[in-house]
Amino acid sequence: MSASTTPRSFSIGEQDFLLDGEPFRIISGALHYFRVHPDQWADRIHKARLMGLNTIETYVPWNEHSPQRGTFDTAGALDLARFLDLVAAEGLLAIVRPGPYICAEWDNGGLPAWLFSDPAVGVRRNEPLYMAAIAEYFDALLPIVAERQIDRGGPVVLVQIENEYGAYGDDKDYLRALVDLNRAGGITVPLTTIDQPTHQMLSDGGLPELHKTGSFGSRATARLATLREHQPTGPLMCAEFWNGWFDHWGAHHHTTGTAEAAAELDELLASGASVNLYMLLGGTNFGFTNGANDKGVYQPTTTSYDYDAPLTESGEPGPKFWAFRDVIAKYAPVPDEVPVASAPAPVFEVVLDRSVPLSQAIRSSAPSLGTWGEYDHLPTLDELGHFRGFALYETTVETGGVLSFGEVRDRAQVFLDGEPVGVLSRDRHDTALVVPGGGVLQLLVEDQGRVNYGPRIGEDKGLVGPALLDGAEIAGWRVLPLDVGSLPAAARRDVEPGEASVVSVAGPAFAGGSFDIETPADLYLSTAGWGKGNAFVNGFNLGRYWSNGPASTLYVPGPALVAGRNEIVVFETLAIARPVARFVAAPELGHTEF
Structure with missing residues (x-):
């Protein structure tokens, strides 16, 4: 650990968080290291302090660190240790939310797709196969966090168990198993849960031994009162103060009024509660990392995760930065230094x-774009161990007719002898189209982002059978997963x-x-x-x-x-x-x- 200080104490008192035994209010902002280029982390963390924040919060995306079982990547943009050390170097504290489920509008809610290769694996419950995989994850992750806890001279003061679990389930044995894994992994700081402040969610999502926090963006007084009913003592905290929102493809760009958001923050801080802004800076879903919602209609999240946050996607101070800074200054010290806006980008x-053309690139590209495989049935992408991006499906049909699938996840462009036929799109519930004749049938299939919230977490991607042509099943397929x-x-x-x-x-x-x-x-x-x-x-x-x-x-x-x-x-x-x-x-x- 490169950025260390003298060990300190952090605990939960009767009414307050206690830092070295003294009352302490957390004024935090969410900054996901995996959504920001690592060479820009220090700049964003510094601007957090200039807004008046004393803490940085981040999720940890299990699937990004472990794209294949048995691996745990901490290079470059995944160097959590470096990120936490930069937080400490700026004189700020840190909150870590390792999940294993994080939602976060992130691909599969942070759960690795390989986890569900065995259909017996449970999702977000105390199931042995699921828990064994989590234990492997924590064995790799928790030493990084434990070494950087405040009682070892680091910045980490809180670690969260799961994420808004009351909106999903009520398996108390699962939550206790996660507590045990965290403690066995060396986590000594207080453990928290977060739920939307309804009686059902707060009851289902927590344990008596865990400190409850809330997630909301308005009506702070009423929602903190509900939280207090479920937690008679200890500090009140909104651990996700929703000051903006995310976007879906095909919808509008979400914004919230600056004055209204500042007033809500003022009400929250006036109550004496602690806060974590969600988000301080949203950042970017680089690559194929975006998640999706599906509550009857599939809605993939956009690449920009700007979130209408105080710091823009590119780290610029926006209107909320200044408005929130003024509010925070009423309740805590704010530095005199202010960030300077960047000049317009080069044009x-x-x-x-x-x-x-893709067809030519497949034949001649070096390095290879992938390896064809032959199958006597229609495989999903997960069956092939291909968990993100694109794949090309190919078969030969003797005649035309109505081509149909059980489901398309999530988009398939259909070609016959290289000529476009049409598109099957999950967001329109498309499953069938007319093929005009016989020939080589190809489908370029795109995984547009795995569902990150609700019961469809962990589902396979690609083409889901049966594949039928005028009611007769197509059995023989060639598939080329494209090497992204x-x-x-x-x-x-x-x-x-x-x-x-x-x-x-x-x-x-x-x-x-x-x-x-x-x-x-x-x-x-x-x-x-x-x-x-x-x-x-x-x-x-x-x-x-x-x-x-x-x-x-x-x-x-x-x-x-x-x-x-x-x-x-x-x-x-x-x-x-x-x-x-x-x-x-x-x-x-x-x-x-x-």
């Missing part, structure tokens, strides 16, 4: 001067400067271009006029874009760039009429509704 265009790490390389070829031979991009295809910059800085890539796909800069997956909106820009963190030559690659699944990448001065997150 320029890059010609996408090379394009490679190799996607940017598919558009590379030597191009003379100024050459512009690409007139348009007919997807699915890769397109690329190069640009030079003197000094790396944050950029905003406009996707207006593009169809649907992913964009990469220097191999860094910026995330998904979609003409469905609301957002029409992707955030490019400055540390992903280099001085000199940079490369942009787009994997476009639909079409781009004008093959130009435009970088604009500011983000465009879409239309709002009030």
Whole structure:
């Protein structure tokens, strides 16, 4: 642990949190290290202190650290130890929420997809297979957290058990098993739960030995009163003060009024309660990490997780930063230093001067985009151990007819002998279309994000059988899971400067271009006029874009760039009429509704 201080004490008193035996109010903000480029962590943490916060809270995404069982990655953007050390170096405390379920609008709610390869595995309950996997996870994670607890000279003062469990279940044995695993893993700081302040959720989601906290964004006095009914002593805390909201593709961009949010925060702090702002900074669902909701309609979350938070997606102080800072100053010291807003981002265009159809890239790309497998049945992507991104399904049909599936998760573009036939989209409940004749049938299938909330957590992705053509089952399939790490390389070829031979991009295809910059800085890539796909800069997956909106820009963190030559690659699944990448001065997150 690089950033350490003298060991201190933190406990729960009759009415207050106690820091070294003295009453202490937590004024915290949520900052997910996995949604921010690691070279920007220090800047965001510093700005948290300038707003008046004394604590940083973060979830831990199990699936990101352990994409395969038996692995636990802590490199780069997953270096939780470095993140917590930076929090300590700024003089702030930390709250860690390791789940194992986190929701967070994150893919599968943070639960690894491999966890559910065995159908006997339970979900969020005291089931032996599930608990054994959690024990492995905690064995790898908890030493990082335990070493950085406040009683060992670190910043961590609270660790949360599960996440809003009362909205899902009431298995007390499960919660107690999680407590035991945390304690066995060396966690000595107080343990908490969080639930929306209803009698049912607070009763079902907690244990008498765990400190209860609430999650809400309004009516603080009434909701704290409900929380007090279930917890007669100890400090009151809103551990998720919802000061904004997230967006779904195809909907509007969510915002909340600054004055109204500040007034709600003022009411909360006036009551004497502690608070954790959700979010301080939302950040970005880079790559294929976004989650989804499905309460009858499938709604994948957008790449931008701006959340209308006090710090914008790119770390700029927004209106809520200043309004919340003024409120906090009424109840706690606020530094004199203030952050300085950045200049508008550089504006320029890059010609996408090379394009490679997916079909050609599969045949000739090096490194390989993946390996074909042959199956006598229709496999899901999970059956193939392919847990994110795209896959190409292929079969041969003798005649045309109505093609149908049990379910499409989540989007399938259908081609016959290379010509587009149509799209089957989960958000429209599509399961069937007409194939005009016989030939080679291909479906480019996209996992658009695993459900992160509710009973559909842990479900398989891909095509779900039966696959029928006019009622007769199609048995023989070839499937190519696309290696997402190799996607940017598919558009590379030597191009003379100024050459512009690409007139348009007919997807699915890769397109690329190069640009030079003197000094790396944050950029905003406009996707207006593009169809649907992913964009990469220097191999860094910026995330998904979609003409469905609301957002029409992707955030490019400055540390992903280099001085000199940079490369942009787009994997476009639909079409781009004008093959130009435009970088604009500011983000465009879409239309709002009030």
